[in-house]
Amino acid sequence: MMDYKMYLASTILTEDKVITYRLLSRALKVHVNVAKEMLYDFHQKQNAKKPGTIHATYLLSGAKRPEDTIPLNGDAKKDGEDDYMLSSPFMSSSMPQLEEGTGESSVLSITLVREEDLEEVRSQYEDISSIHIYSLEPHPLKDLQVLSDATRELQLLTADEDPLKTAEQYGTIINKNVKRRTARRPPPAVVAPATSTSKASAPSTSKAQAPAPAVKPKAEPKTQPSTANDFFGKSKEKSKVTTTAAGSNASSKESTPAPGPATLKKESSSIFKSFAKAKPKLKREETDSSVVENSPMRDVDDEDEEETYVPPVQSKEIVESDRKARKEREENLIRMMEKAEETEAMEVAEKPEKEVTKKEQSVEPEKETAVVSGGRRRGRRRVMKKKTVKDAEGYLGMSLLVPLP
Amino acid sequence: MALPEEEGNLLRAPTDQKYVTLERQPSSYKPLETFVLEKEKHYQQQYGDMYFLRLTKLKPAVEKIAEETWDGFQIAGETVRKVDRVLDVRQGELCWVAGTIYMEMPLKPNILDDISKDHWISAPPPRQKYLSPNGGDLIMLEDESGRLRLVGTPLANEMLVTGCIIAVMGTENANGDFEVVDIKVPDLPPQAERWHTSSPPTNGTSRKKIKLDNDEDEDMDKPSAAGKKIAIVSGLGFSGTNTEHSLEINLLMEYLLGEALDLATQENVSRISRLIIAGNSIALDNEAVSHDTIGNTRKAHKKYGYDSSAYNPAPTAHLDNFLAALLPSMPITLIPGYTDPANVSLPQQPIHPAMFPQARTFGPMPPADGQPKEAGWFDTVTNPWDGEIEGWKVLGTGGQNVDDVFKYVESEDRLGMLEAMCRWRCCAPTAPDTLWSYPFQDDDPFVINSCPHLFFAGSQPKFDTASIEGPDGQEVRLIAVPRFTETGEIVLVDSETLEASVVRISVS
Numbered sequence: 001m002m003d004y005k006m007y008l009a010s011t012i013l014t015e016d017k018v019i020t021y022r023l024l025s026r027a028l029k030v031h032v033n034v035a036k037e038m039l040y041d042f043h044q045k046q047n048a049k050k051p052g053t054i055h056a057t058y059l060l061s062g063a064k065r066p067e068d069t070i071p072l073n074g075d076a077k078k079d080g081e082d083d084y085m086l087s088s089p090f091m092s093s094s095m096p097q098l099e100e101g102t103g104e105s106s107v108l109s110i111t112l113v114r115e116e117d118l119e120e121v122r123s124q125y126e127d128i129s130s131i132h133i134y135s136l137e138p139h140p141l142k143d144l145q146v147l148s149d150a151t152r153e154l155q156l157l158t159a160d161e162d163p164l165k166t167a168e169q170y171g172t173i174i175n176k177n178v179k180r181r182t183a184r185r186p187p188p189a190v191v192a193p194a195t196s197t198s199k200a201s202a203p204s205t206s207k208a209q210a211p212a213p214a215v216k217p218k219a220e221p222k223t224q225p226s227t228a229n230d231f232f233g234k235s236k237e238k239s240k241v242t243t244t245a246a247g248s249n250a251s252s253k254e255s256t257p258a259p260g261p262a263t264l265k266k267e268s269s270s271i272f273k274s275f276a277k278a279k280p281k282l283k284r285e286e287t288d289s290s291v292v293e294n295s296p297m298r299d300v301d302d303e304d305e306e307e308t309y310v311p312p313v314q315s316k317e318i319v320e321s322d323r324k325a326r327k328e329r330e331e332n333l334i335r336m337m338e339k340a341e342e343t344e345a346m347e348v349a350e351k352p353e354k355e356v357t358k359k360e361q362s363v364e365p366e367k368e369t370a371v372v373s374g375g376r377r378r379g380r381r382r383v384m385k386k387k388t389v390k391d392a393e394g395y396l397g398m399s400l401l402v403p404l405p
Numbered sequence: 406m407a408l409p410e411e412e413g414n415l416l417r418a419p420t421d422q423k424y425v426t427l428e429r430q431p432s433s434y435k436p437l438e439t440f441v442l443e444k445e446k447h448y449q450q451q452y453g454d455m456y457f458l459r460l461t462k463l464k465p466a467v468e469k470i471a472e473e474t475w476d477g478f479q480i481a482g483e484t485v486r487k488v489d490r491v492l493d494v495r496q497g498e499l500c501w502v503a504g505t506i507y508m509e510m511p512l513k514p515n516i517l518d519d520i521s522k523d524h525w526i527s528a529p530p531p532r533q534k535y536l537s538p539n540g541g542d543l544i545m546l547e548d549e550s551g552r553l554r555l556v557g558t559p560l561a562n563e564m565l566v567t568g569c570i571i572a573v574m575g576t577e578n579a580n581g582d583f584e585v586v587d588i589k590v591p592d593l594p595p596q597a598e599r600w601h602t603s604s605p606p607t608n609g610t611s612r613k614k615i616k617l618d619n620d621e622d623e624d625m626d627k628p629s630a631a632g633k634k635i636a637i638v639s640g641l642g643f644s645g646t647n648t649e650h651s652l653e654i655n656l657l658m659e660y661l662l663g664e665a666l667d668l669a670t671q672e673n674v675s676r677i678s679r680l681i682i683a684g685n686s687i688a689l690d691n692e693a694v695s696h697d698t699i700g701n702t703r704k705a706h707k708k709y710g711y712d713s714s715a716y717n718p719a720p721t722a723h724l725d726n727f728l729a730a731l732l733p734s735m736p737i738t739l740i741p742g743y744t745d746p747a748n749v750s751l752p753q754q755p756i757h758p759a760m761f762p763q764a765r766t767f768g769p770m771p772p773a774d775g776q777p778k779e780a781g782w783f784d785t786v787t788n789p790w791d792g793e794i795e796g797w798k799v800l801g802t803g804g805q806n807v808d809d810v811f812k813y814v815e816s817e818d819r820l821g822m823l824e825a826m827c828r829w830r831c832c833a834p835t836a837p838d839t840l841w842s843y844p845f846q847d848d849d850p851f852v853i854n855s856c857p858h859l860f861f862a863g864s865q866p867k868f869d870t871a872s873i874e875g876p877d878g879q880e881v882r883l884i885a886v887p888r889f890t891e892t893g894e895i896v897l898v899d900s901e902t903l904e905a906s907v908v909r910i911s912v913s
Contacts, residue, residue: 004419022664032664037419044418059656061666106906110666112656113913121913130667132415144912148651151658155726163733168426173663173675173734175429179782180733181766 004028008042008136012054018137020150022170026157031171036132043136055140057147058118061110062128112144415667427663427671430633432678432736435602436780436792439850440752442843450844452837456568457549458849460505463570463830466591467503470876471572474589475501478574485574492550494577501574507552507838508567508813509543510535514839535812535839546573546583553577557585564825566813568834591830593875596856600796633900634677635794636661639742639804639863640888643724644688645717650890656910657895658727662734677897678795680735683863683886684742684788684803687720721746721760729763732783737764738792739785742803742864750841751805751833752850753788789832791857795900800857804864806833807885809840820869823860823883827853827873832860857881859903861896864888868896870905 007028011017025035039056046054112134113121122128135147158166167174468487478485480499488494488502513535536542544560545552555573565571575586641654659665663674728737739756741747747756758765761783769781786792789802810822813835826832833851836842842851856879865885873881882903887894893910 022659031424033415033424033668034419036415037417040416041418059665061670108906108908110656110660110908110910111913112652112911117913130415130670132667145648145652148648148655151651151655155730163730167733171424171426171664171671173427173429173671175431175734175736177431177736177782178733179767179770181768181770 004038005042012136012138016138018135018147018150020135020147021133022154023150025170026154029169033171039133039136043133055137056115057112057134057141057144058115058131059110059112059134060128060131061108062125063107064109064124065126114141116140427675429675429735430678433795434679434736434780434792436784436786439791440787440789442752442754446843448844450846452844455837455845455849456505458845459568459831459852460548460570462849462852463591464503466830467570467572467589470592471501471503471589475574490550491546491548491553494553494583496577499576501572502546503570503572504546504548506565506567506569506571507545507547508565509545510537511541512537533812536815554582555585556582559585559588563588564814564816564821566810566834567838569829569831590828592828593879593881594830594853594856595877596875596879597798601798602793632676633795635679635681635898635900636677636895637681637683637861637884637886637898638889638895639683639886640685640890641682642688642890643686643720645719647688652912653893653910654727658730660908660910661731677735678900679738680731681738681740681801683740683801683861685744685864685888686724687745689744725761725763728761728783732764732767736782740790740801740803740863741788743805750843751788751836752843753803755785755787758785797858797903798855799859800832800853801861802832802863804862805840807862807865809835812839819865819885820871820883823862823885824873827860827881859898861886867892868894868907
């Protein structure tokens with residue numbers, strides 16, 4: 001019974017929190033009426049020791065004096081809001097209105113009031129039927145509406161409780177006849193923390209994933225010697241990568257406008273070009289042209305990469321020769337795709353490997369597009385100038401600019 | 406300063422007092438499905454049929470009353486004569502005829518105005534009243550044959566709106582206008598006694614009946630103590646942008662759960678057997694959808710999924726939390742209103758329970774084989790809605806019907822409009838003229854066939870209540886339920902006397 005003082009002292013004085021009787025009853029698993037008394041007791045004793053350390057709000061109910069008809073919120077015109085047009089001047093004539101039966105019906109007024117205004121509000125009441133402390137707080141509340149946060153806090157606190165079972169403990173009015181479906185979905189209140197845990201688990205899974213690819217190249221270095229080399233080599237010296245990228249850009253036949261603020265992805269696509277020239281000899285020209293045209297398009301969003309990856313089966317039929325090399329690449333790709341989903345933190349470390357991914361991925365589709373429509377497109381597309389632009393929110397996007405003569 | 410009594414004062418140190426668990430009174434509840442539309446709705450029909458359906462349904466009733474009062478009525482030696490059709494009225498002949506009122510008002514919204522809206526720079530704000538100040542309004546009586554313009558002083562004393570069925574007595578003057586001498590309305594429909602279709606709970610009332618017979622004195626204070634209450638709240642106005650009233654709503658929740666205040670109040674609250682939410686639970690958030698400078702909604706560039714800039718789920722989530730907190734303790738009937746996420750035209754169909762992922766677990770159980778469908782603990786219903794609560798026939802609306810009648814008449818008296826609707830036997834007379842409505846073909850459900858005991862309308866500017874009586878001893882309790890966001894008021898209706906009281910929640 002005494003531990004409530006400890007709890008209140010730590011919550012209000014140490015943690016600087018506002019606590020309502022409902023929060024207290026949930027935290028200590030006591031009846032709400034007991035919680036109200038605890039708040040009062042603590043308030044009295046604490047302020048006796050050190051006056052003014054704790055402030056309270058009171059909830060009171062009863063009958064107000066009839067004379068003070070409080071101006072209702074609705075009567076006050078809100079600023080700047082359009083009012084209805086009154087088309088008729090005769091409104092005033094009908095204004096003296098009959099009060100039909102409103103007077104006799106009883107009104108129970110419930111008011112939440114700050115400690116400081118308590119006496120004033122009390123004087124408005126003709127008869128106070130009940131009064132209790134609603135909340136305690138370390139500072140006087142400027143806006144009482146902050147107390148509604150307590151309800152939200154309470155929902156989190158009791159998210160895993162079944163209200164039907166705990167109602168009795170807290171003094172909520174129970175209802176025997178309540179009908180609830182048995183197959184109960186988890187309420188969103190429970191879902192909310194669940195998502196946060198999933199968020200928390202996300203990095204952990206990525207951590208779990210992260211070592212795996214790092215191990216893989218070690219485990220099978222013979223099967224993918226080039227990739228592994230790339231991986232380790234590039235991670236050592238990043239600057240080299242960029243220089244090679246720039247070089248490949250310059251050496252490319254097409255007069256690709258080298259974009260100034262080149263992103264990682266952009267870079268990778270230009271790296272790919274050097275790769276593409278070196279690797280598949282087949283249909284070189286078309287490949288090259290489509291590289292310039294297609295690979296930057298892909299950069300716009302990652303989902304396309306997944307989509308374009310899908311049809312390698314088709315391309316197998318077309319390109320019979322280097323099936324073996326392709327298989328290897330596919331394996332590579334799958335692994336890389338997994339990596340692509342990793343967190344940003346990992347991305348930095350894996351920069352070089354990702355670049356390889358991009359290279360490999362773009363090899364696949366571009367052959368197909370080259371077969372289908374490469375030639376025709378080239379002529380038309382070439383007049384457009386592409387530029388990577390950064391908008392106000394910091395997003396990078398492509399824009400097609402002035403057509404070249 | 407009045408000091409609180411000892412028991413109501415919780416300003417004391419914790420005692421060893423054991424608090425008894427309070428149990429809520431059961432609610433006897435039988436919703437009717439008068440206003441439920443079929444799943445497959447057709448909108449090809451003409452609206453005109455509704456007026457003729459209404460006229461054929463109500464004409465016999467009003468003619469009966471007119472005949473009783475005006476039979477043998479003489480003016481200057483001329484006896485009044487019944488005329489069957491409006492066009493059969495002859496000039497200079499004293500007669501009476503029944504028909505539908507049509508108000509020709511220049512300021513009434515017109516479909517042709519909507520077309521010409523394209524040419525306006527900005528549309529004028531909606532009018533509060535349709536009445537024109539210079540008397541440009543014409544009152545006409547119409548039936549299937551034609552229309553007749555009504556003139557005369559009795560019209561000024563009677564509340565008249567488009568769509569109500571009345572009988573008028575008088576003569577046609579030289580201008581071809583009908584000089585009205587007297588007006589009759591269908592008046593209250595026949596009323597069934599309490600517990601007409603639903604059966605009373607066996608123990609509660611029968612015991613009281615015995616008491617009534619045995620001991621008069623004991624009975625004097627017993628019913629008030631044993632009486633259950635029905636809580637009606639309207640205009641909770643959950644908003645995604647404005648949290649001004651969230652504390653008041655929380656206090657309301659705590660009050661209804663029986664957690665706030667002292668033991669005596671909590672015991673009173675435990676007698677509230679049901680909560681009815683009468684419309685406008687969700688506020689109209691114009692800011693929810695982002696607009697560009699010209700006023701067009703901005704299309705965010707998104708491929709799939711919903712656009713969070715165009716849809717704000719917060720209001721329904723707050724409402725769901727509110728409902729889910731109350732439902733373990735009390736059953737709730739949810740009537741949609743003008744601003745709620747339901748269809749706009751009357752009868753508004755129930756808000757889909759999928760909007761409330763938590764509260765829907767209290768929804769109706771799928772009926773077992775052969776069993777009749779049972780009303781859910783959490784019942785989302787139509788607007789207007791009727792049903793039986795504690796044996797009383799209850800008819801309630803979200804308030805659009807009253808708000809629309811309000812635009813036709815000079816009066817500000819909301820209760821008078823509720824009363825007039827009862828006496829017209831039509832709970833939405835202005836539908837389908839200025840109140841959007843489903844084009845009914847076979848039946849006009851807005852016609853009140855059996856008189857309710859309790860008739861309420863939500864979203865009214867202030868609380869008001871009265872009891873009216875009909876010619877055959879019918880008694881109807883009328884309640885204008887105020888908007889909670891503006892007044893902080895909820896209405897408690899006594900289940901025995903149907904008397905209404907108010908609980909006002911405020912934060913100072």
